[in-house]
Amino acid sequence: MATYFVTGATGFLGRGLVERLIARPDCDRVHALVRPESMAKFEARGWPASVVAVPGDITEPGLGLGPGALPGPVDHVVHLAAVYDLTAPAEANHAANVTGTANVLAFAAANRAGLLHHVSSIAVAGDHRGRFAESDFDLGQRHHSPYHGTKFAAERLVREQDDVAFRVYRPAAVVGDSRTGEMDKVDGPYYFLPALARLARLPRALPLVLPDLGRTNVVPVDYVVDALAHLMHLDAPSGATYHLAEQGGQPVREVYNALAAVVGAPRIAATLPVRLPPVRSVPEPAAAVLAELGVPAQVVAHLDIPTEFETGATQVALAGSGVELPPFAEYAEPLVRYWERHLDPDRAWVRADSLRGRRVVVTGASSGIGEATALAAAAEGATVLLVARRAEELDRVRAAVEAGGGAAEVHPCDLTDGDAVAALVKELGVVDVLVNNAGRSIRRSVHLSVDRLHDYERTMALNYFGPLRLTLGLLPGMRARGFGRVVNVTTMGLQSDTPRFAAYLASKGALEAFGRAAGRELLADGVSVTSVRMPLVRTPMIGATKFYSALPAASPRSAARMVLRAMRGGGDVVQRPEGLAMEVLRVLVPDTARRALNLAYRLSPESAPEARRRAESPFAVLASTVLRPLWRGLR
Structure with a gap:
């Protein structure tokens, strides 16, 4: 029977992986490292007794665990916890991705873990242009964001130690479930869906002609967790690395057209033989406009991925498992529909004149x-x-x-x-x-x-x-x-x-x-x-x-x-x-309006019983209302 220690178990990937692990007949127990502020999320999952919360924090020495936190050694340490956010500051990225990984490595060695599974990212490839195999790591690439740089540094820590056997998994940009569309946050292509939804106001048949927008690489979350659950139990040497990505990547044009077909926006009919230059920084005025549109400026620099990721070794390892990466066009609709219902920042304005x-x-x-x-x-x-x-x-x-x-x-x-x-x-x-x-x-x-x-x-x-x-x-x-x-x-x-x-x-x-x-x-x-x-x-x-x-x-x-x-x-x-x-x-004839209301006031009765007064002749009221202001005006 197998035992597991999982960091990031309450995160988007972690939740899915824990579900796959406890469904295995040989799973004895899953220990989930949970920060105190995430305990409510853990309890809300309603997991069986075989999933045990272990209060701690990857940024703390020893993961913040007290003595006896675990009953004994674990077979698999799965390190998922990280900052997956291009907009996060450098300090937060370093604390979670680098310091956190170092602490997990020390924990795995001290607890005599059988195998460490390090979930890295294709971000380690940085600005490498051309093919990048599963066996590649440091090819002299540069990293232009704290996220990319710290994911590279974290994987290097894993590769340079020999205290515990390890495997490395590099997912591409993770989007929602290919069947339900479920996603936990706006990220990657989701930032551009509000603009796409507004482009749907244009005629669908309008052909767009744009420069070459480059390539991207996205995969659905269910593919990633299914692949992880299979690959981590294979007989493979220490250091085995897997790319959970689309072979070579996807042209941005194809991703755009798949999403446009769902929302009813015009499609890109032709691409000019001109590729947009790399964007390293966005001027402040443009960044302000992008922010108003819901697109962080940091994302723009990484829209075009110059790296073509090879997945041949990964596909061989997955052969016969039934785990296959579907084409993006096949699951674009569930992604968009889930976003419309749960993630669209302006979803409350859809049919804004309706009370339904x-x-x-x-x-x-x-x-x-x-x-x-x-x-x-x-x-x-x-x-x-x-x-x-x-x-x-x-x-x-x-x-x-x-x-x-x-x-x-x-x-x-x-x-x-x-x-x-x-x-x-x-x-x-x-x-x-x-x-x-x-x-x-x-x-x-x-x-x-x-x-x-x-x-x-x-x-x-x-x-x-x-x-x-x-x-x-x-x-x-x-x-x-x-x-x-x-x-x-x-x-x-x-x-x-x-x-x-x-x-x-x-x-x-x-x-x-x-x-x-x-x-x-x-x-x-x-x-x-x-x-x-x-x-x-x-x-x-x-x-x-x-x-x-x-x-x-x-x-x-x-x-x-x-x-x-x-x-x-x-x-x-x-x-x-x-x-x-x-x-x-009241504006055009203020004096006349004021006198008319005074006349109406004096002719109408009081409603309070104690205010009963001697009735005045209507003629006397009319005379006084008209003549008194005139008479006083002659002074």
Whole structure:
């Protein structure tokens, strides 16, 4: 029975290799070196008891292992842990790739390992031009990145020692699984997929004619781990080396055309007999443009690989195993589809005007505009996260959503409680759209509020500070995803300066002003902030004021349609024509607009019982409203 000690077991290659090892009938135990910060990843794999986590770190002497960490010698030490990142700083590359390898070699010798399997890289070939056999190593090549240089230095350490027998495996650039497309990060050709996806806007039949883009070399992860699992158990001499790569490499043109066929972009129809010169450094302006497009400048220098890797000895060793490298064109589609679903940095913007699949938070969702908005968003395929104080009312709305075939979650919360909002943010998780709808309205004249400062404090607490806390809490997640929409339900009253609503309008005005400024800041981050200026809507909030019963009011369903416009990307403001007309009048004839509103204020009744006053004749009100300003103007 065989025992294994694997570094990098929680990495992309390591996970696949451990799966292959424990599937072997002669596997007794796999000891996986796991850094403390990666222990959660190890536990999430759900591996059987034959896979044992060994806390440690390759950058520490003795791998950071305490005495008795292993029950005895191991048959195979598999060294996978390394920095596989062209953009990583030199210090990180050296610590993991060189110091780490030296520590693994010392560990393997001290534990009398039967065989060390060192997973290197074709990067050791550096800038060597021409053929590079499995038996080749130092041909005088130069290395133009810390990654390439440290992979060469690490392999040299392995080759120059004779304390433990070893084998070397040099994978090409590893991409996703050839069947499922699964990949753990954006790397190599993945950096260029966003540009390809945008080229798909051009006619597919448009023929591209480009200079010779050179050659690359990519292999799918399942080929690499299958080959490793087979090759490491063969009877071979110490120092045997295998190239897990495409024989000679792949023309960049072929790789591009295979990916273009999947996304529907124009194909390269012809190549000019001109090869682009090698790129050793990228000017800062160009690097800034590339970074904005998601392409690290360090990658450009290594797009064209001048080396043609021989794989003849490797193919002989794999003969009869069933492990074969498929042509790139055969697995390009799974790679692209997985990238589209999981790795595309702008995947949230695909069908950006659709709510299907979005996670939408609606505050004040227990009734009125919030309830109608939740039902409408769920009907369009969103998962609605219902927020309000009353849990039983939210349960009723959720039942209505689910009865219509939608999905909803209930999150009771008092938005005026800072601690409760902080807990709510953690509960909600990833959110696409936030609708700040919960609000409080108070209708009372300013002169009747001189001893009621708490009216202003209450409206600010719920109408401004509540949504502000929630927005600030969810904003980091939106920015990290490069997509988010914040919808603030305000009021048409901000366009007319409606009398008796000073407390309410001040709070909604603060929210709208915050949204305008924040929206300017967050534009390039992919986060928009939209205000929905509601007209009078017939909801429970206006029920306490009998005066409103005689006025025309919109239905919650029509109000919800305005909110949905904002959720789909409604710009800065979603408003009604009559609101815009009032705003225009306020600008064009400010004095007339101000006097008209004062007249309306004086003719309409107070709503507070304690404010009942002697009724004035409408004629007296009209006369005083018109004549007093004129009379005073004559002074």
